[in-house]
Amino acid sequence: MSTPTLKQIRFFVAAVDWGSLSRAAAHLNVAQPALSQQIAQLEATLRNELLTRTARGVRPTEAGQRFYRHARTILRQVDGAVADLTGPGPVIGRVAIGLPTSVATILAHPLLSTILRDYPGIRPELFESLSGYLHELIAQRRLELAILYRDRSAPGLTVQPILREELFLVTRAGAATPAAITMREVAELPLVMPSPTHTLRTMVEAAFAREGLSLTVVADVDSLPTMRRIAASGLAAAILPISGLSGLDEAQRPAMIRIVEPTITRPLGLCYAADQPLAGPAALVADLMVAEMRRLVESGAWGNAVLAEP
The missing domain is CATH 3.40.190.290 (D-Maltodextrin-Binding Protein; domain 2)
Structure with missing residues (x-):
């Protein structure tokens, strides 16, 4: 049995993230037929249909959702291994962040300003939605980090209380x-x-x-x-x-x-998948999120919020 290639895995993850083969192809700077061919070969290798094609785009099948969780972890580990061997250098990579709407109104702008100004190699992907849906996206490996209304870890979820x-x-x-x-x-x-x-x-x-x-x-x-x-x-x-x-x-x-x-x-806490310890760009962005939230509280900009005990 042949083994999926990293190119096939990257193309599949991009298709799921963008919800469209054409948008994924544009993002990857490849022709859409080439992307479709790679995903078709991946499905043949795994003997499972991974994507459902619709008039509005694509979405993962049940098998596709399971493979997506593994694929995200594989790509993150590969990127981490490359960074480890190439030594110190600019932090480069995408980080998917989830914020509830009320948190985004106060945190999103200063957080993105810091990332874009000081870490140009990091490409933040900001999702703003309901806390419960953000929790689902963490479980699906669509998000590396999210701020949720939690102060305790739960099965599959690590929580760092902040305020x-x-x-x-x-x-x-x-x-x-x-x-x-x-x-x-x-x-x-x-x-x-x-x-x-x-x-x-x-x-x-x-x-x-x-x-x-x-x-x-x-x-x-x-x-x-x-x-x-x-x-x-x-x-x-x-x-x-x-x-x-x-x-x-x-x-x-x-x-x-x-x-x-x-x-x-x-409560508000920084949350991520328990089996996916933070590393590389995600770890850096996590530190920036905590630092910015602490600054907003200490400056009085977060109203009556109080910091959680360390």
Whole structure:
């Protein structure tokens, strides 16, 4: 039985990452027929169909998903071996990073600025999505790193706690806006919240349930900008961290009221696959992410967030 070549593996990974044979071919600077031929030879070697072709592009089959996880690890190990033997030099490589939307609003710009300015050999690939979906992408080896709302490692996932941020009631600004509001008072207000599967929603509902309370949710909205606009209009309130309002000018900012009796906080941690220790560009970017998050907290730019104990 023949063995897959590194070229075939790289071409297959690119096809999955880009979701399109034409976009993958353009990225690799090869003709699309040549890329298709290499992937066809790979499928023949493995005796499995790896990609499903559709009018909108390609997606991995169940066998393709399994092989993709191995392929990512193989390519990372090869790149690491080359870097080890060629000695010190500029750090070069792609790093796929996942950030929840509220975190991206405050972290993405300074993080990318540092990488692009100081490490031109690193090509960051930023994915912004729901925390639960980012966890799935780590398990599928589509991401090397992600910030998730976790402070403990789990099977298959290594977590480095970084900070905890407080959640606030977000509502229309007014002269009589109080500085604080109790959880019991919040329970009586109409709220827009992310859908029930969203990590923020489940975390807030659990906090209210511990106090024997339930939320009055009038709409499920999985869009941070939309939640902010609804809250600012006074149509309904929202529950968000300060980072969720990052980037808004004063004219657009809704009021943020501290929730007390008790307060609600959520953890943020740097996460990666447990069987895939960080090395090379991914390890460097991980250090940059932690350092930037610490800087934002220590400078006060991350609102009421506090650093996790080392």
